[in-house]
Amino acid sequence: MLTIEKFCLSLNHQSLLKDFNLQVAGGEIVTIMGPSGCGKSTFLAALAGTLDSQFSCSGLVELAGKSLLSLPQAEREVGMLFQDDLLFPHFNVAQNLRYGLAANQHPQADVIIAQALQEAGMAGYQLRDIASLSGGQRARVSVLRSLLAEPKLLLLDEPFSKLDKPLRKQFRAFVKAKIETLAIPAILVTHDAEDCLQAPAISIF
Numbered sequence: 663m664l665t666i667e668k669f670c671l672s673l674n675h676q677s678l679l680k681d682f683n684l685q686v687a688g689g690e691i692v693t694i695m696g697p698s699g700c701g702k703s704t705f706l707a708a709l710a711g712t713l714d715s716q717f718s719c720s721g722l723v724e725l726a727g728k729s730l731l732s733l734p735q736a737e738r739e740v741g742m743l744f745q746d747d748l749l750f751p752h753f754n755v756a757q758n759l760r761y762g763l764a765a766n767q768h769p770q771a772d773v774i775i776a777q778a779l780q781e782a783g784m785a786g787y788q789l790r791d792i793a794s795l796s797g798g799q800r801a802r803v804s805v806l807r808s809l810l811a812e813p814k815l816l817l818l819d820e821p822f823s824k825l826d827k828p829l830r831k832q833f834r835a836f837v838k839a840k841i842e843t844l845a846i847p848a849i850l851v852t853h854d855a856e857d858c859l860q861a862p863a864i865s866i867f
């Protein structure tokens with residue numbers, strides 16, 4: 663469960679968000695929409711711990727019993743997915759996925775990676791170059807890499823926007839199923855109202 667209470671966000675002392683409250687249960691996806699530049703990505707960065715120094719935030723953000731804002735990024739256990747997949751182009755699929763694995767999973771890395779690829783409909787893709795994958799395959803490897811790190815919260819910043827319509831639909835369903843299976847809370851930022859059809863939507867800006 664993610665609990666946000668009285669959350670405030672400002673840029674150079676100019677308020678972007680004031681006294682914002684939100685609860686997201688495990689397996690639930692809350693969608694955030696708002697005009698360009700209003701602060702959606704910055705809000706996600708505040709939760710992930712990657713906020714630029716010109717911004718400041720305050721309030722209570724509690725994730726699985728931990729107070730997030732006081733923790734450095736590495737200890738927050740927050741996964742992020744962006745519009746660009748950020749896969750390492752010189753690593754193959756398995757090497758990219760291995761990078762996502764939590765340290766305690768390393769002894770079983772090959773098995774875990776094979777299983778994750780199978781569930782994503784990509785069985786046997788371990789040695790494929792990233793450059794040889796389709797957009798949808800890259801997107802799936804990217805979400806698998808984020809989830810193998812066993813995040814307690816998943817933040818999605820327009821991860822579907824570069825995919826064509828049929829792929830978008832497929833990938834949306836794939837991500838939603840993963841979040842439900844892992845029972846982690848997720849926040850999705852999007853410009854596309856269709857993305858909200860599969861998730862409760864709020865507009866906070």
Ligand SMILES: Nc1ncnc2c1ncn2[C@@H]1O[C@H](COP(=O)(O)OP(=O)(O)OP(=O)(O)O)[C@@H](O)[C@H]1O
Nearest residue numbers: 673696697698699700701702703704705714716853
């Ligand atoms: N590193 C930065 N330094 C200064 N201002 C920034 C920085 N990053 C973002 N901003 C400003 O902060 C505001 C919020 O930006 P943000 O990227 O969060 O908006 P957004 O709602 O995600 O926009 P979009 O929908 O276009 O992606 C904007 O006015 C932007 O210009």
